[in-house]
Amino acid sequence: MADDHIFVDARGNKFADADKMLLGWQHFFHAYPDYRIAISHTLVRENLVALFGQARGKWRVNDLILAETWSVSAGWLAEIEAGKVKTWRVFCDTSWATPPQ
Numbered sequence: 001m002a003d004d005h006i007f008v009d010a011r012g013n014k015f016a017d018a019d020k021m022l023l024g025w026q027h028f029f030h031a032y033p034d035y036r037i038a039i040s041h042t043l044v045r046e047n048l049v050a051l052f053g054q055a056r057g058k059w060r061v062n063d064l065i066l067a068e069t070w071s072v073s074a075g076w077l078a079e080i081e082a083g084k085v086k087t088w089r090v091f092c093d094t095s096w097a098t099p100p101q
Helices: 018-031
Strands: 006-008 014-016 036-045 048-057 070-081 084-092
Touching: 014 018
Parallel strands: 006 084
Antiparallel strands: 006 014, 036 048, 048 070, 070 084
16 A cells, blocks of 8 residues: 555545554454455556455454355455555445344
């Protein structure tokens, strides 16, 4: 990530600063263990990279990892500057973020 990295989540929330994003990703991977993405299509134009595929993972609730797995079609758009990711945007339905009851 570039030092002045910007992350935009699927709800349009923006988060800036690479150091803050490292903490944010640690929280995300803790909350959604076994997170994986599978890329089916890639487009590259100059300094932009678009990825399309599926994201999946599990939920952690009260420090217990649920057996169920969520999956969602998703897209990601990265802007590259000086060999680093300047911006990272996620596009997907966000209903998966809430664990089942």
